[in-house]
Amino acid sequence: MLRFLLRRLIVAVLVAATVLTLAFVLTRLSGDLAISIAGPNATQQDVDAVRKAYGLDRPVVIQFFDWVGRALLGDFGESYFFKARVAALIGERMPVTVSLGLTGLVIALAISLPMGVLAAVRENTWADRAVQAVALLGQAMPSFWLGLILMITLGLHLGWLPISGTGSWEHYVMPGIVLAFSAVPALTRLTRAGMIQALGSDYIRTARAKGLSRASILLKHALRNAAIPVVAIAAVQLGFMLGGSIVIESVFALHGVGFLAWESIGKNDFPVVQAVVLVLAVIYVALTMFADILNAVLDPRLRGA
Numbered sequence: 001m002l003r004f005l006l007r008r009l010i011v012a013v014l015v016a017a018t019v020l021t022l023a024f025v026l027t028r029l030s031g032d033l034a035i036s037i038a039g040p041n042a043t044q045q046d047v048d049a050v051r052k053a054y055g056l057d058r059p060v061v062i063q064f065f066d067w068v069g070r071a072l073l074g075d076f077g078e079s080y081f082f083k084a085r086v087a088a089l090i091g092e093r094m095p096v097t098v099s100l101g102l103t104g105l106v107i108a109l110a111i112s113l114p115m116g117v118l119a120a121v122r123e124n125t126w127a128d129r130a131v132q133a134v135a136l137l138g139q140a141m142p143s144f145w146l147g148l149i150l151m152i153t154l155g156l157h158l159g160w161l162p163i164s165g166t167g168s169w170e171h172y173v174m175p176g177i178v179l180a181f182s183a184v185p186a187l188t189r190l191t192r193a194g195m196i197q198a199l200g201s202d203y204i205r206t207a208r209a210k211g212l213s214r215a216s217i218l219l220k221h222a223l224r225n226a227a228i229p230v231v232a233i234a235a236v237q238l239g240f241m242l243g244g245s246i247v248i249e250s251v252f253a254l255h256g257v258g259f260l261a262w263e264s265i266g267k268n269d270f271p272v273v274q275a276v277v278l279v280l281a282v283i284y285v286a287l288t289m290f291a292d293i294l295n296a297v298l299d300p301r302l303r304g305a
Helices: 002-029 033-038 044-053 060-072 086-121 126-140 143-157 169-199 202-209 214-252 257-266 270-298 300-304
Strands: none
Touching: 002 060, 002 270, 033 044, 060 270, 086 126, 086 169, 086 214, 086 257, 086 270, 126 169, 143 169, 143 214, 169 214, 202 214, 214 257, 214 270, 257 270
């Protein structure tokens, strides 16, 4: 188990280091940062002053290692546009993004678990095909398009839910549904496969021979075992949702970390963009590592993988 954890930790560190490097390099490849910060109407003197003030006149390698050293200590510098510490900005916006991601995950599990159970119980029937069609639709549907459709129907025409903002839990329902649709296909298929395997097991046949009710067999025996890998994969899906919140938060004007990144891209606020990419990537890597560890705890056979 210790070797397994060490291997996963090394992979996680390498992935985080790669993301950190790419976040820095890509912002530099986008053009001269001093010109972007100074603005299109700035003179050469203004550009030189900005370059010196933000340390952009130093060699790129020195800038990189300086940023890495500060980032490891949680110091991402100061925002060019918001004139505030980047770490503080992300800390203020993170609760909105986390709340949105958890809402999407809960909705995804509430949809995918019953659908997966139904598809497994009615394997190779019209119900099974219908569930797989819904899963395929959820995988193919663009998130921004679904968000606009929900805003028009549930928000404007029916008036059931607010269109934008973060004033109450109702503001998270529509964006949570949109986020959930991206995770429903994988969770549904995994639940279906696990249930089919569980229903063909010896302990299920034993439970039937004892005369247990159908509901007890499905929920207390089959689903309990089939849901083990689903719980682990749900952590990975949460990471996907947090990373995909940039589009959803922009559509629904939720002032989370994703919306902060969107604003910063439009304002050429590169310190914020770099920090958001790094933070979301680290969260995703951590959740992925947690899922691997949870899978290994639940299934000892994976520890040698």
